[in-house]
Amino acid sequence: MRSHLNRVVFRKLLASEPIAHRGCLRPHQHTPPCPPHIQVLPRAQRRFFMNIFKKPQRVASEPRMAPGLEKMMEYSKMERLSARLPPPEDVLKAVTDFLHSKWDKNNGTKAIPDVHAQHLLRCLNYLDQHLGLSTLEPDMLRRWIEVFDHRAHRKSSIYRELVGLLYNALCQNRLQISERLTMKDVNVYIKAMCAVGGTESARDEAIKYGRNYSDTVGYKPLPSWEYIIKGFARERNEQELLCTLEHIDEYATEGSRKMAIERILSFYLNEENIEKATEWYNKVKEHTVKVESFQRSQRKLLSLSMHTSNSKLGQLVIRDITAGTPTKYQWDTMLEWAVATGKGADEIDRMISVMERANQSLPKDEWRIPDTRTLNLLVKVAVDRKDPYLAERLISVGGTRNIQPDALTLIYQMQYRLAVKDVDGALTVYKHLQSHDLSKNDDVSVVNELIRTMCASGRQDFDSIMNVAADLSDRQAPFEPETVSALSVLHLSRDEVHDVIDLINTHVYSFDMAGRASVQSTLIDYCLRPSTTTAQAWDTYIILKQVFDDTAREQRVKVMNDFFRRQRPDMAVHVFNHMRAHTRQDTIPTVDTYVACLSGIGKLRDEESLEVVYNQLKLDFNIEPNTHLYNALMKAYTSCEAPRTALGFWDDIATSLEGPNINSIHLAMRACEDAPWGDEKARKIWVKLRRTGIELDQDLWASYAAALVGNGHVENAISSLEEAHVEQGLDMDTLVIGSLYNAAPGQVKKGVVEAWAKERYPEIWAALEDIGTRVSEQTQLPEFKIDREVEA
Template sequence: MFGPKKRQVKEADLEPGMEEMMHLAKMQRMNARLPPPEDISQALKQFFLSTHCRVNDRAAKLVASSLEYCWAAEEQASSPRRFISSQLLIRITKILRKTRAPVTEAHLRLSSLVLQKGQSLNGAVRYRANLSHIRMLGLAGHSLSARQLVEQIEKSGFASIERVSPNEAEIDNEDAEEGTASTAQHLESYWITALDAVSRGNSERDLLETLNMISERESLRPRPQLLAHPMLAFYLRTTNQEAVQTWWKQYWDSSTELGYGDEENQRSLAFNFDSVLRWCVSHQQLEFGHQVVRQAMINNPPKPLWDAIFIWAAATGKGADEIGRMMDVMKKSNEDFSDPTEWRLPDITTINGLVEYATSKQDPYLAERFIALGQARSIEPDARTYQLQIQYRLRVNDVDGALIAYKNLQAMDLSSNEDVPTVNELIVTLCQSKRHDFDTVMNVAMDLADRRARFEPSTVTALALLHLNRDEMHDVIDLLNTHAHHYSSAERDNIRSTLLDFCLNSKTPTSRAWDAYKILGTVFDEMPRSERTAVMASFFTRERPDMAVFIFNEMRRHSREDTIPVIDTYVTSFLCSAKLRDLDSLELIHNQLKLDYNITTNTYLQNAMMIAYTACGRPRQALAFWDDIVASKEGPTYNSIHIALRACEKAPFGDLRAKQLWAKLKQMGIELDQSMWASYAAALAGNGDIDLALESVEEAEGKNEVVVDVFLLGSLYDATAGHAEKQDEVESWATGKFPDAWEGLEKIGIEVNEQSGKKLPKIDRSVTP
């Protein structure tokens, strides 16, 4: 009672509502009593009210199942009742629109469900659902399906104007206004989104067809830059200079027709301006790039374009000093502006753009020159600068330099969290470094944890391995429970795969491998059967059948169909018990098989049990399985015969069973090849009936039924390994009758077991189910 307080494991960090949806999925798998739909409806509301970022595929799958459950409950209710409001559906579409590639089948299924339900609801829900699903199809690579959906909407007339009904008063005013927009406005949004979807693909033909379809519709009058933007984005992924020039001109002219516009328009213009210049550099189209820059310089461009021009200068070979003189030119251009707010002045954003370019070229010296250029102009580094400094120092394995930059970074404003990916990269490097101690790693990790920032999967993996190698199991569980439930399936798979490799590595101590498995089973419930079976087999290899049986029993108790044992799982366990010659584990798992109503016993499985019971010293019980096989509809295979003869070899009076079996085979006209003769001869010799074994071989050899080879002699020699005088008799007979074959066996080698003193030939007599 006065001992140290036992440490409590941290609970899994789940988004609000996620636990209830996971419980529903589990109950559905188990065909158990399901929770009330009111609880699931409330869970969905909580989840989407708390979620402001993208939904991963795991969450999308749970949400889709929960929606289907609630809608099914609505249909079955005796009185009209709605568990899912229109406002919640609109919220779901807004979150789905934040999804980035890659889009999974789970995302598409959720989007499709909302789309189908939206068609029977008001215009606001329908508009949002249509727009969201068109975009999702494009991100998933189904661009033509996105276009076809727009055509279907157009034909059905669902884009028509519709007022919000009184019972849909929970919809926000902004969403209601979108729902009552004109048919042309809705269709225009759909077609522009479809064009963007097609532009993400690789088919120029489909892209031009979609553009023509928009142009042919007289009711559509989209702004030119809305068409030019996806067209330009497509051709910037090609080598088609003419198309890039054409669409850049259209985009530039339409975007600057009435000036440079607001800041958002300037940022969009600067992004595409920079993209075109980078395309020119990578495709050696420098003359076109110079034309683009000259065109921008006709009218003093806004600062974001100046920043892109400086990067272009660096990409075309200008040094830091030359770019500094260009900055002087930019400052001089401010003489045309009386309003100081319109002045173009280099700032830290300018410097960071140059440093980022140098980092992308893996040129840390140039990056330092650009930072010095800024400081010479009283432009001090900010958080982004130090973030880039960490990046390029890590690229050249200057971890100490990266740590210095990180310390400088901590003094900056980090509220934007832009530095988080780079700090994650630093943590991974520190974990892999042999020069930096544990405290250094944890100081950086704790700083990130205190900010409640995202830990990347690679970071969690590196920290988990670090803790495992220090036997800090609770820290690993806390780490994974904090972060792993927020990752996508692919990200969780990566973490699980690394921990699994650690567990399966023969160099990992058994205690740590066991800790790793317990963590995998606790945090990664979705770990499939194949991986669990591999871990089970590894503990048999480590000579810990008790741990292996524990893993098997956990699989038996699992609720997922892709996890519970199948015939292959039982076969693996039986063969592992056979290799270890562990009767206890064999009998425990055999007893589980007797109770497993999901398994239909077949020859393959019974073959494995014959092998296992023979290896564990129960050949008579093994032969009982042979009797079952013979009596079954499936019947024995050639492997079954070999395995049965191995059992006869070990069983008391097994030579009698072997003779009966052999006589039956001959009577049935079964083809008896070299390996079959070797098994039969060994079965006779194993029970001490050397004379009959040798006579049978000689007689068969005389009738040309068998060729006495190395394997047959080796089988005879191996079968008599427990009796030295019998082995001597076999050796004497073989050297006299078949000297060439015996010489071949001696070349392969005969080793003496240090423990038993038995002489064993180096041949492989193993049998498989």
Template sequence: MRSQLTRNVYLRLLASHGLLRPCPTLSGRCLATPSRPRYFPLVARRQPRRTFFGIFQKPPRMLKEPDLEPGYDVLLHFRSIEADNARPPAREDLLKGWRQFIQYKRRNHLRALNSTQAFLTLRLLRHLATTDPEADGQGEDLSFADLRSALWVTATKPPRGTTEHHLELATLLYGEIERRIQNMRELGVDEEVIKEAVGGKDTGDFELFLTALTNYGGSMEAAERLAEFRVKLAQEEKKQVARIRVFWTLVLRGLAKEGREEELLREWKKAEEAKIEYMPPVHEVMTTFFATRDRIEETKLWFEKPIHANWLRSPRAYMEAVRFALRNGEQQWLQPIFEQLINSNPQKEWWDVIFQWAVLVMDKGVEDIKQMLQVMAASVGSEGKEGPKPDAATIDALITAAIEKQNPYLAERFLSLGAELKIRPKASTYILQMDYRLDAKDFGGVQAIYDKLLNGEVTVPQDEDLPVLNKYLRALCAVPEPDLGRILDITADLEQRHATLEPETVVSLCMVFLRNDNQYEVIDTLSLHTVSYSLEERAQVRRAFIEYCVDRKISTARVWDCYSLLRQFFPETEPEERIRLMDAFFARRRPDMACYIFGHMRSQGNLAQRPTADMYVGCLEGLGRHPDAESLRMVHNMLKMDTTVQMDTRLYNALMMAYAACEEPDVAVEFWRDITNSAEGPSYASLAIVFWACELLPYGDRTARGIWQKVQRMDLEVPPDVFWAYCGAVAGSGHLEEVVRLIRAMDASVGYGPGMMTLGVAYNALPGSERKDHFEAWAKAEYPDIWAQLEKKGRKETLLGTKFNIVRDMKA
């Protein structure tokens, strides 16, 4: 059954409580909600009307509910309440939800506990462990079996992405188990009773804890814990001490995984001193560590080192040696090693590795493999038994080798060999077949195999086909003209299986649906899958939506649709990402849409997601480049109501710039007065902007002259952009002769001569074609080279006359 939890529960958890009223149209206005936020559904559904002619119409499309894992809604709800410092639900309900979630994760082991789920599980476990079960009149508490199941789920399936919460959760679980055992001992409970209460697991919990430590970057702590454990077991019986071999192997594997070579060698030296034998698992760890780093001498040394009691090296160690030899040209070194393995009459698992070696290193074909199969079958074991027979695992090994060689034709021949030998393929065989056919772009062949799996020719255990189906969907989406019908059929089948797609696949699907204007399919895809993602996985999908929105090749209407979905499904979008989207709409010359985005950010309940002073400046600068008076008033009102932002010169500059661009220079000049009355005072950017406002203001030259006189009295160094802005202010009121005098006297007054922008700004500001013609004639005669550069920019006709195509890039 699908959970009926509303989407807003999860979204509130991620984004706190801030939302805006939805924008009804592209031309509508968004207003920030100043009081308690209200929540709106993702898509507004109209009330259906029953009419005579409507009886033949299709029913409205219903949106699919999120496919939450059992019990996960309880974890989400508890965290939401905890964040609000509200009273938690009844302990009985919390226990039930926690158990449901852990039991589901244990049954469906392929669905790893992601970082967000680990965090939520940790928070609820802390609450349950630190509160008294008797407080609510209920004596029920988490059992040892509950804690052990959670430890197993946490330790044995590492997720994608970050794992800091996994390590913390495993430590808390193991610590709670140990704490309860210690409490029972302090109460004088007999050890046999304790053992029965715990479940008879003497060292199983410790092994799970070590597994978690070594899986999640805590191998150094694991080594310390093992040293403490060895001290405790110093006087124990031999069978207990023998478990230390397993624990030490875990520690060594963890150190190797973390790349700690010095600690790895030191820990192995301690193991040798403790009489730990060089067994196949340890051989595999040490060989793999150096082989994957292409350390030739060390790899050979550890691989050839004699193993205790002449045990065979593990199949994985042999395969690592094969790949190492191929990368480093050490095939000759490998030859006698595999000849010795063949002559030892190994079991079938090792024969499968021998076949892979033959294909990868010796370049053997199907006929050669047939002869080797006969040799395997004719071999006689140590007990006089017949040699092993090839099976589906053998065919899988051969196909895997062909895939590694990137030879799909050879893989097909090995598949035919299996049919010739009457070996019934397993689900893994079909999955491998789909994999190499995908690499060969044989979509018809892939679909044929997929149909066989759908028809139930073999049973696919534990959703083992999900990785290749994800790859298939991504490949279908990557073609120039995707087959939407086939894509929807596959996603519908996976939906029936309650399968969660990988983030990369969700990205591919959503991008195809967006390009084809299938917004409902995007909504369904996000609803069904992203609700179970970790924050890192959600960020992966979110970044793809942002890249789609900033792509200038995509129409504005489609981009706005994409942004609307992004806003609804990813309220945790970072402010920097929202600013990037805002800038993208400014670049599309849609300041109204850009300011909607800014308004959505301003209305967030989480203070960390609200705009900063710099972000206000960026928005107002955008309005200065692409003016929109109504949007400006909206943003200015937000700024007035925002108690977290203190006004400074940059903000006043930005407001002055925006109001000047929106044809309200009189308001802009008022902000200049605010700047001069402030403790911080004006900047050079303030001067350039106020002179521009004076250029647009009737009789603005009077204000500009007063400011200029103060600048000269203070003997300030005048940057070029400030000087040409002042020239524009004087020219804007039609004072041609004064502008000419200013430019001629530049060397004496400011220490440098005119440039292209000096002439261009003055020309553009002059009103009337007659004044422009007089200025052009003078400038051509006085500064021909500079005027020639200006001419190259070209001119355009505006309502205010002819203007050069120059850009005044002002910043607050």
């Protein structure tokens, strides 16, 4: 680009044109110098009494991050930039703080979002290279592995890589101090690896450890096969699930085999494979298992029959239940089946009466008495069937039997009321729910749904929505990504930017990639809405820039183009320059990004923005200009009334290895049309085109004739067209004649074109009149509404 910059400067000097240097987006305001005879007095200090009544400027809250995360993110950025990395000791402290915050012996581990897991993996690899993870305490490594025993970690392979890295470090640690791996070490690994989707590796490690243990110490079963069975079932790996039974026979106890059979039944139930489920249900019946476990299997089988509407399967299970004396749990299961098969509330009430009468033949401690659990199971079936009327009737039946609803009942009630958009009814239930124990946060999901529905309804006042949101916030309950999105749009529509920043800083850093992308997409959609004001769109973009640093180039280009649509090229160029200043390769501008920006500037004819972007291009070592980019520059400079500059880019195209394309020729002719003495340049280009033997179609003739007419050579242009019509068979159409008329300077020249066209081609002229005219923005003269737009 250096030689190109020199060429630009010399061309400007030779053409006696000014050299624009408006590359600074924020020029300094210089005070004009004072004449020497005037003494500049110091400004008096002013204090305004009324300032004491002004509200203090609100400061946005800091992002709420897990301990150590900020340092880990800093490391990732430094690694990406190939900059000096922080000391390993600092990274180790950050990793320790982060994983310690996720490990809680009493309350269980907390999920690590996948975006945080990426930072963690980079940091652990760095520590392994410089400090050696195997030098850490075994207990610490075990606790770190335990963190990944969480069901939210199944979605990404990065968790398996993390568990494998830590377990290898634990194995090396034991090897260095000449100790055997303990069963606790292996169990922690197996449990975590099964949780993150690496069950096959966990199974192999269990077999390896079992063999080594039995060879050296004597046989002792490894009590981790339950996790392996569950893992294969979650991964839907039928083949390995069945093969694991053979290994269980060799390395585990009989109880483990019974457990495995029940898990395989659950697997086929989840797969909705009725034939296999029935087969394994019969196997479960053959083995001596716990009564409670067998009854749970019956309930799962009935649930499958309900879901698949397979009454035959359901009747099979009901016959097994009624063959003996049903327990309370089995009665609840039969009542569920009755509701699922279409029984009404009155019939359910009669079945409950039958159950109560049957108690007379049983000891009092075995009586089957309907309770809140019974009610909740029935209401849930009604909710799943999307039958709110039946759910209300079942709650009424429970009321007549003095069965008091609990928090779960009210949660179901809120669900079915929200399903029918009864927001007021759901709010009423929500108020009753506040008097119950919600320490387990069972209501968080439905309250999140309530907030979103209130935001979407448009009928709920702002304070009511905020009261519900504040309740969740006070309890420090999690906000779902969709809820954060809905509340963000609500605040933005009220110009409450600080509230949006506080909301996002509080919640978005705990989301995984999908959750972050959901909020990010909502903000971008809001920014692009035509109903969003320009100020609101800019505020939204600034939030995106600050919080979602990973916003992709394509999304940023959409925002940039939207500011062009809003007639704000200055804001669009800011978006473009933020891309240029970015550190990620998938965000910095490409040739297509420059073309999009130049096209937007050209449409708005903003010369200052054009010079800013062009100066940036000359300094951008990542961009190798090609014909596509030169076309965009040529088009933009022509639109900004700098056709001579535009023709300079034509010369660059003509001398390049790639050479011009059809669009380049059209754009060069557009520049010749507006440039002083542009007809000479147009003729030179035209002569070269005819020498190359390129097919000169109607579009090219229209552009060439317009270039001649634009410089006042109407007769020359007309004669050239007439000659081409006779000798080359050029067909005149609305584009050719319309281009001639639109390019003609002044009313007199337009009159000449009009007189000629009416005489020689009256039908085409009549078609042009049918198309209609408009007033040109540049000449303020009439022109036909024909499409002469050329893409770069």
